[in-house]
Amino acid sequence: EDALREKCRRWMHDEVARFIQEGGRCRIGEHRAAGEQCVILSSSSPYATAPLAEMLGMDAVVCSRLEVEGGRFTGRIVAPLCYGEGKVVWAERYAAERGARLEDCAFYTDSYTDLPMLARVGRPRIVNPDLRLRREARRRGWPIEEWA
Secondary structure: OOHHHHHHHHHHHHHHHOOHHHHHHHHHHHHHOOOOOOOEEEEEEEEEHHHHHHHHHOEEEEEEEEEEEEEEEEEEEEOOOOOOOHHHHHHHHHHOOOOOHHHHEEEOOOOHHHHHHHHHEEEEEEEOOOOOHHHHHHHHHOOOOOOO
């Protein structure tokens, strides 16, 4: 686990950081200025998302978890996978633990696979969407932002 954590940290800093879009940084600043907590909700693992969260000054990461015993991976995930409906499960748990309501939250995504989460929050935000999400966002009247 430690080896993967370090490899992902280096990868994030060396290869990914330069692709972080200024529009995202601006939105984070706006939410911070409004006194809102900023959390990454991702289907990825904490090994990839934690370094990004650190770079962006996020408050927390909610993501897919790999089972670890004694510092070694078992090959199993901690169910449910933070993807599709599973993402809603993890977000609801996180919010409930903090006395928050998803109806009061914004959620930003570019992927149609996040439709369950978009439908669950009060402020769905579509950013650089894939084609299916773009069509659905237009149908539902959700705002679409282009950060690229």
